Amino acid sequence: MNDIHDTSLETLKLLKYLIQNNTICTNELNTILNNDKSERSNLRHFKTIQYFFKKEFDIEIFEKISRGCYKIINKDILKQSLDFSDKKELLSYIRILKEILPNYYVKLDNELKKNIESNSKSSKELYHFHNNPLEDFSNNILLKEIEESILKKRKVNFKYKDFNIKDAKPLQIIFMEGNLYLASLTSDTLNDGFKFLRLSYIKDYKVQVNEFNETSNILNAYKFLKEFQTPFSWFNSEYKEVKVLVDFYAKEYFEIKKHLPSQENKILEGGDLQLTFYVTNYLEIVLLVRKWFPHLKIITPLEWKNKFKNEIINYLKDDK
Secondary structure, X not given: OOOOOHHHHHHHHHHHHHHHOOEEEHHHHHHHHOOOOOHHHHXXXXXXXXXXXXXXXXXXXEEEEEOOEEEEOOHHHHHHHOOOOOOHHHHHHHHHHHHHOHHHHOOOOHHHHHHHHHHHHHHOOOOOOOOOOOOOOOOHHHHXXXXXXXXXXXXXXXXXXXXXXXXXXXXXXXXXXXXXXXXXXXXXXHHHHEEEEEHHHEEEEEEEEEEOOOOHHHHHHHHHHHHOOOOOOOOOOOOEEEEEEEOXXXXXXXXXXXXXXXXXXXXXXXXXXXXXXXXXOHHHHHHHHHHOOOOEEEEXXXXXXXXXXXXXXXXXXXXX
C-alpha cells in the first residue's frame, strides 16, 4: 500500500489486533499488517497508538516483557475505542469517508466495516448528521494523481478554472466545509503563493519528474496547515487580536462552543460576554460577525469596527 490514507487504515488494523491478542512483538508487525514495509516504518503505528492512549486517557496499553515484546493491557479502553455506537463525530467522518473517498472505505477490514455499518444504522435513531452539503466529487483518477504528487513531493502543472498554474508544490488534501481542497505553494506573489484550490476546478493535472525540497517556506506551510482557522487564513502573516462584544441573545451560544479555535471568553462587569480572537485578516472575523449580526459587535481594532459599520451603511444605501 502506498496511499496517504492507508497509514490510517493500518493503524486501525493494528488496533484491532491489540484488542484480540494478549501479546505483541514488533518483529511481527509486517505479518500483522500484511505489508512489506520496514519494521521501523511499521513501528510508527505502534507508537501512535501508545502515544494516543497515554495522552488522551493517561493509561499505558503496553507492558514490556522482553526485548521488542509487550503484554497488551487495559483491553477495555482499547475495545471502547472501536465502539462506534455513541461517537457522533466519528460516525460523521465515516460517512465522509464513504461518500467522498469510497475507494479507501472499501479497504477497511470486513469485520470492522460490519461493526461500523451496524452501529451507524442504530445511531440514526439517536443522531441526525446535518453536515454542510458534501461536494459531488468522484474523480478518483485525479485524486490518485494528486496523492502521488504529494507523497513523492513532485512539482505539478494544471489548469484551475481559466488559469494555468505551473511548477506548483502540492502539500496536502484538505476536507473543509463539505469540499475537497488542494493546499499548495505556487509562484503567485499573493499570499506568498499559498493557495487552497478546490479539487472540482482542477483539470489537466500533470505530475512532473522534478521533485521539490523541503525549504523553510514549505516547512512553514506545513505548520500553517496544522493551525489555520478558516479557508481565508493568510499564510506567513502575523495574528491580529480582535475583541468582539456579544449581546445577551447570543451569549450562551458562544459560552458553550468555540466558533474559531483561537476564541477566548471573558465575562465583563455587568455580565456582558467579550470574545477575543487571533486572526490573520479582516475577512476571517467579519464572516462570523455577519453570520451573527446584529448580536456581535467588533470592539477592536477600531479600523475593523469602522470598516464593518461602513459596510452596513453602504448596504442600506444600495437597498433604497
